[in-house]
Amino acid sequence: MNKRTGKILIAHPNIPEYHWFYKSVIFIYSDRSNQGSMGLMLNTKSGVTLKELFEYKDFLYNDNKNQVRLGGPVSSSAIVMLHSNDWKSTNTMQVNQNFSITSNLDMFQRLSNDDNPKFWRIMMGICSWAPGQLDMEINGD
Numbered sequence: 001m002n003k004r005t006g007k008i009l010i011a012h013p014n015i016p017e018y019h020w021f022y023k024s025v026i027f028i029y030s031d032r033s034n035q036g037s038m039g040l041m042l043n044t045k046s047g048v049t050l051k052e053l054f055e056y057k058d059f060l061y062n063d064n065k066n067q068v069r070l071g072g073p074v075s076s077s078a079i080v081m082l083h084s085n086d087w088k089s090t091n092t093m094q095v096n097q098n099f100s101i102t103s104n105l106d107m108f109q110r111l112s113n114d115d116n117p118k119f120w121r122i123m124m125g126i127c128s129w130a131p132g133q134l135d136m137e138i139n140g141d
Contacts, residue, residue: 004031004134006096009039020073026127027082029095037134039127040071040082040101046124053079053122057105059112071123080123081107087117 009026016022026039045067053068054061057079071080080103085094089110092102111120129137 002031002033004028004037006099008042026072027099029082029093029099029101031134032131034131036131037129040080040123041069041127042082042121044070046070048124050122053124054108054112057108059108061108061112069121069123071125072127074126074128076125078125079103080126081120082123083117083120087115087120 005028007028009028011021011024011026021041023043024041025043026041028037028039030038046069048068049064050066050068051061051064068079071078080101082099082101085098085100088100089102089104089106091104091106092100094100110116
């Protein structure tokens, strides 16, 4: 784990409105100097409901109010769940003492059977930075 793993990154207020990261709040789930950094945007809705996503994956889910979030511009077809550590699936990665991420079909089956973590949010896509790129962006280089 590196210095930013498990931390929140808030977009600079001068980022233009048309920019992907305008007013974004990003949870950094991996920050390794030799591999780069990865995160999930927390506050951007996708326009897709959880029910629609579950139906697309051939699972039943009755929540038609909550939306899937846009996790970031990279791998937009990837589905990732950020959740509390009270729950694990077959490929869960613990980020810190409070949160984990999971990304497999088993999570859809379990959630559709009302086997839920205390806190969870599903995202499409991720944020990703090459080694050193996030440092340069934060420093304004």
